Amino acid sequence: xxxxxxxxxxxxxxxxxxxxxxxxxxxxxxxxxxxxxxxxxxxxxxxxxxxxxxxxxxxxxxxxxxxxxxxxxxxxxxxxxxxxxxxxxxxxxxxxxxxxxxxxxxxxxxxxxxxxxxxxxxxxxxxxxxxxxxxxxxxxxxxxxxxxxxxxxxxxxxxxxxxxxxxxxxxxxxxxxxxxxxxxxxxxxxxxxxxxxxxxxxxxxxxxxxxxxxxxxxxxxxxxxxxxxxxxxxxxxxxxxxxxxxxxxxxxxxxxxxxxxxxxxxxxxxxxxxxxxxxxxxxxxxxxxxxxxxxxxxxxxxxxxxxxxxxxxxxxxxxxxxxxxxxxxxxxxxxxxxxxxxxxxxxxxxxxxxxxxxxxxxxxxxxxxxxxxxxxxxxxxxxxxxxxxxxxxxxxxxxxxxxxxxxxxxxxxxxxxxxxxxxxxxxxxxxxxxxxxxxxxxxxxxxxxxxxxxxxxxxxxxxxxxxxxxxxxxxxxxxxxxxxxxxxxxxxxxxxxxxxx
Ligand SMILES: [Zn+2]
Numbered sequence: 216x217x218x219x220x221x222x223x224x225x226x227x228x229x230x231x232x233x234x235x236x237x238x239x240x241x242x243x244x245x246x247x248x249x250x251x252x253x254x255x256x257x258x259x260x261x262x263x264x265x266x267x268x269x270x271x272x273x274x275x276x277x278x279x280x281x282x283x284x285x286x287x288x289x290x291x292x293x294x295x296x297x298x299x300x301x302x303x304x305x306x307x308x309x310x311x312x313x314x315x316x317x318x319x320x321x322x323x324x325x326x327x328x329x330x331x332x333x334x335x336x337x338x339x340x341x342x343x344x345x346x347x348x349x350x351x352x353x354x355x356x357x358x359x360x361x362x363x364x365x366x367x368x369x370x371x372x373x374x375x376x377x378x379x380x381x382x383x384x385x386x387x388x389x390x391x392x393x394x395x396x397x398x399x400x401x402x403x404x405x406x407x408x409x410x411x412x413x414x415x416x417x418x419x420x421x422x423x424x425x426x427x428x429x430x431x432x433x434x435x436x437x438x439x440x441x442x443x444x445x446x447x448x449x450x451x452x453x454x455x456x457x458x459x460x461x462x463x464x465x466x467x468x469x470x471x472x473x474x475x476x477x478x479x480x481x482x483x484x485x486x487x488x489x490x491x492x493x494x495x496x497x498x499x500x501x502x503x504x505x506x507x508x509x510x511x512x513x514x515x516x517x518x519x520x521x522x523x524x525x526x527x528x529x530x531x532x533x534x535x536x537x538x539x540x541x542x543x544x545x546x547x548x549x550x551x552x553x554x555x556x557x558x559x560x561x562x563x564x565x566x567x568x569x570x571x572x573x574x575x576x577x578x579x580x581x582x583x584x585x586x587x588x589x590x591x592x593x594x595x596x597x598x599x600x601x602x603x604x605x606x607x608x609x610x611x612x613x614x615x616x617x618x619x620x621x622x623x624x625x626x627x628x629x630x631x632x633x634x635x636x637x638x639x640x641x642x643x644x645x646x647x648x649x650x651x652x653x654x655x656x657x658x659x660x661x662x663x664x665x666x667x668x669x670x671x672x673x674x675x676x677x678x679x680x681x682x683x684x685x686x687x688x689x690x691x692x693x694x695x696x697x698x699x700x701x702x703x704x705x706x707x708x709x710x711x712x713x714x715x716x
Contacts, residue, residue: 262357265300274300275301282437282703284436286711287439291344296350298351300354306363320397343444373518375400376490380519382397403424405423405473406420406421406552407526419600419601420657422461425648428697432678433454447466447664448499449666451463457492458492459494459498462494472525474555475521477568481569487516489518515538524553531658541563559574584624591610601657601660605669613625621674623637664710672700676702
């Protein structure tokens with residue numbers, strides 16, 4: 216049997232069941248509405264059949280504090296199926312918003328991204344993640360009858376690296392006429408501290424995710440992953456994407472991982488391995504800072520280039536891996552604090568990978584937040600704990616103006632309030648983006664696979680789409696996808712959590 220026939224044979228009993236059910240309900244397919252009813256009945260039958268799939272037995276989903284928690288377990292194909300099935304409505308919704316954004320900024324159609332995924336990314340993806348991605352497609356289709364295929368899902372998983380890293384590199388290679396001004400993104404404010412810097416002398420790690428509110432409002436998944444191979448993972452994430460991607464996660468061997476992107480990074484290696492694959496693999500298989508570094512460097516494609524902030528709760532050591540493409544550097548300490556707000560600091564990385572970035576411009580978002588981290592962390596040396604870290608993520612102190620004002624230069628970013636925008640990332644004045652959620656954990660919590668998470672601005676402020684769009688018609692193209700982003704409470708999540716706890 217060929218693939219089509221196998222699929223037809225598999226779906227036929229479901230369709231017949233649906234028809235029988237519809238027949239039993241006494242319909243007549245004479246009108247459009249009767250046809251609609253039959254289609255709906257068949258869809259319901261398909262969904263019932265999919266829900267009984269054995270692969271879903273150990274998976275679960277519940278919602279809390281504005282987050283959607285999913286537990287995935289088993290071999291890669293099964294975990295993918297669970298992911299696709301349990302988050303099907305969210306994946307279809309996020310795919311529409313993300314793919315619209317990718318096409319808008321790059322002036323390339325979706326076919327272009329599918330081709331890049333199929334030809335450039337797919338052949339270098341490890342077999343287990345190919346299976347997981349294929350599983351997502353199967354689960355998604357089983358639940359909703361979605362038409363998305365694996366090329367769509369792979370391109371979608373690479374939404375942080377294809378538009379802002381690959382496309383500008385390609386435009387330069389091909390000397391594309393009138394190429395759009397594409398800049399690597401500036402995502403996030405974060406720190407990791409240890410030793411004399413924290414209240415209990417153990418590691419504390421905190422991160423808020425900066426992105427467009429369009430995407431950020433959808434960045435509300437907590438993934439509890441129990442893979443057949445590798446370590447147990449607890450991480451935040453995006454529907455349909457196999458890596459945390461913003462990133463914040465812990466694994467059961469003691470590794471604590473977060474990052475902030477490198478502003479004005481340039482470069483791409485088409486022969487490298489997708490960043491989303493390396494990042495997921497490193498969180499799943501690394502038990503030490505050295506192992507983490509090794510996996511991230513293996514096949515480094517330059518995509519989504521980050522300053523990785525790492526902690527190993529077994530040793531109390533923290534590290535910063537500044538992962539450029541031409542250059543990289545690792546700093547590590549058992550007594551110190553490492554912060555990130557989208558700036559590179561190694562002279563070689565600055566020179567070779569971020570030639571446009573000006574570390575001396577005190578007014579830029581990355582540098583103003585860097586100054587604020589320095590100030591705030593120093594002030595609180597020896598006192599840093601989870602509760603204090605939560606407060607820091609909501610900080611609105613602007614070091615350029617020396618005043619409290621939520622804007623593009625504050626740790627809790629509100630670029631929609633800024634007449635300046637962030638030119639380094641090509642975020643125009645009042646760009647609807649900034650800090651969209653926050654997470655904190657410490658060594659004690661990480662040992663028990665627990666973390667705190669707050670959906671929306673970590674300060675608790677709400678973003679409301681309607682008044683924003685009325686005031687800023689230049690962002691009208693986002694209207695179909697831009698939603699209110701209301702802050703939830705700080706909420707605790709842990710591995711193996713049951714729905715009603
Ligand atoms: Zn805020």
